[in-house]
Every structure is written in structure tokens, then in C-alpha cells.
Amino acid sequence: MTDAIPLFPLGTVLFPGVVLPLHIFEPRYRALVKHLTQQPAERDREFGVVAIRRGTETGDHDGTTLYEVGCSAELRQVTSHPDGRYDVVAVGRRRFAVVAVDTDSAPYLRASVDWLPERSDPAELRQAETLVPSVLAAFRRYLRELAHVAGPDAVSPEAAQDQLPDDPAVLSHLVAASASLSVADRQRLLAEPDAAHRLRGELGLLRRETSLVAALSAVPAALTDFQVPAGVN
Structure with a gap:
């Protein structure tokens, strides 16, 4: 099914279930937030x-290219400021493929998405469940190495207390969003068709990142601390 939705380009990748705080100051994205907040209560603010x-995230999007797969976000909290800026909190909801981008019908981008x-x-579901213990073990090793190199504050309290999900899909999204990985x-990982493929990919990435942290005695990229960083827009 193809739907038309407002589109928000960011310098990060959002995953289902992950919290996304944003500070909105550009006029076009103020218009996007205003449009969403004016929707009837029974409609999703997505x-x-x-x-x-x-x-870049700011300025004219001419010459900007986007990835083909994204994730919708549901607006959960909105704080407006007297000068028209917004602070919002959204949560990742469902993945989509961009079919076409509309630059003309609204002040902000819109897209037709599938x-x-x-x-x-069933075989992939069973494989995903089988992979969970290995990914949990690899992720915990990675977090311990980060804490050793960067200090305990580099790891969220949830991870430090071993509060990690064992649901394959939820775990795959959490690892992808919180490990110190490149946007690429x-x-x-976001484009993978299911949790089994994401978990298999994450095993290799976690081993690579753990080895890098141990070898360099430094974190090779910025930590996301179990949350997508706030975008500046």
C-alpha cells in the first residue's frame, strides 16, 4: 500500500521503537509540526x-540525496516556544521505502512511500530466535569494552543493569540504534527484511567494533547511548 506522508531528512537513522528528540527551528519544519498537531485526535501524528x-539537515535541500528506506516517527510530545520553535519527542514506528519525493505541494518535503x-x-523467525543469545553476548562484550575504555557513563543504566530485550525484533532495533556505527x-541494517538478517549483520558489526575499541583504546565514533541523538533542524 502506498501512502503520502511528510518527510523529515536527518543525519541519522531511526529505527522502530527508538526515541527521537528534535529541536525544530527551520520554518518548513515548524510548518510540518503545526500540520501534525492540527490533525484530528483520532489520526496518527506520523x-x-x-x-x-x-x-545537510539545514538549508536548501537542492543537491541533497536521501537513502531509499526510512522509518516513520509518531509525534508523542510537543513543546512550543514563543518565537515559533518547537521541542518535540517522537518514537520510531514502521519502516518504509520511498517511492517518490514531492518538493512542491507543501513547505516541507512529502513522499509517497510503500x-x-x-x-x-517461519524459518527466518526460528533463526532470529536462535541468534538472540549470540547477539546478546556480543552486545554485552561490546558494552563492557566501551565501559572499560570510555568509562561507565558511556553505557546507559539499562545496559549496565543488564536490562536488554530478548525479543528478536526489539533487540535488533536496539543494537542497530545504540551501537557506535556509521550511518551507512x-x-x-534498517533495510534488512527481517530480524534474522539484522541480527546476523549485527553479530559481525559488534565483533568488528569491539575489536576496534580494544585495539584503539578509544571509541571510534560518537556513542548514541541507547537513543537516537537529537536532530538540529
């Missing part, structure tokens, strides 16, 4: 987040 392949449900092949790495 917009699309797509990572920027080349370009929703990408998780593939539900995260984007590849």
Missing part, C-alpha cells in the same frame, strides 16, 4: 524520517 546520503512489514517466514552501517 511523519517519515530518512537519513541523508549526501547533503510500507515494509517485517518478513514473517545503520542504514544497511
Whole structure:
């Protein structure tokens, strides 16, 4: 099914279930938030987040290219300021593929999207469940190495207390969003068709990142601390 939704390009990748705080100051994205808050109560206040392949979050989007797969975000909290800015909190909801981008019908970008449900092949579901213990173990090793190198504050209290999910899909999204990965790495994980493929990819990435942290005695990229960082827009 193809739907039209507002589109919000960001320099990060959003995953289902992950919290996304944003500070909104550009006029076009103020208009987007205003549009969403004026929707009837029974309608979802949902917009699309797509990572920027080349370009910047601010300024003219001419020459900016976006990745083909994104994640919708549901607006949960909105704080308005007297000068028209907003602080908002959204939560990742469902993945989509961009079919076409509309630059003319609104002050902000809009896109026709096809929703990408998780593939539900029984064999892949069983494989995902089988992979969970290995990914949990690899993620915990990675977090311990981060804490050793960067200090305990580099790891969230939830991880430090071993409060990690064992649901394959939830775990795959949490690892992808919170490990110190590049946008390209995260984007590849977002585009995977199901949890089994994401978890298999994450095993290799976690081993690579753990080895890098141990070898360099430093974190090779900024930590996300179990949350997508606030975008500046």
C-alpha cells in the first residue's frame, strides 16, 4: 500500500521503537509540526524520517540525496516556544521505502512511500530466535569494552543493569540504534527484511567494533547511548 506522508531528512537513522528528540527551528519544519498537531485526535501524528546520503539537515535541500528506506516517527510530545520553535519527542514506528519525493505541494518535503512489514517466514523467525543469545553476548562484550575504555557513563543504566530485550525484533532495533556505527552501517541494517538478517549483520558489526575499541583504546565514533541523538533542524 502506498501512502503520502511528510518527510523529515536527518543525519541519522531511526529505527522502530527508538526515541527521537528534535529541536525544530527551520520554518518548513515548524510548518510540518503545526500540520501534525492540527490533525484530528483520532489520526496518527506520523511523519517519515530518512537519513541523508549526501547533503545537510539545514538549508536548501537542492543537491541533497536521501537513502531509499526510512522509518516513520509518531509525534508523542510537543513543546512550543514563543518565537515559533518547537521541542518535540517522537518514537520510531514502521519502516518504509520511498517511492517518490514531492518538493512542491507543501513547505516541507512529502513522499509517497510503500510500507515494509517485517518478513514473517517461519524459518527466518526460528533463526532470529536462535541468534538472540549470540547477539546478546556480543552486545554485552561490546558494552563492557566501551565501559572499560570510555568509562561507565558511556553505557546507559539499562545496559549496565543488564536490562536488554530478548525479543528478536526489539533487540535488533536496539543494537542497530545504540551501537557506535556509521550511518551507512545503520542504514544497511534498517533495510534488512527481517530480524534474522539484522541480527546476523549485527553479530559481525559488534565483533568488528569491539575489536576496534580494544585495539584503539578509544571509541571510534560518537556513542548514541541507547537513543537516537537529537536532530538540529
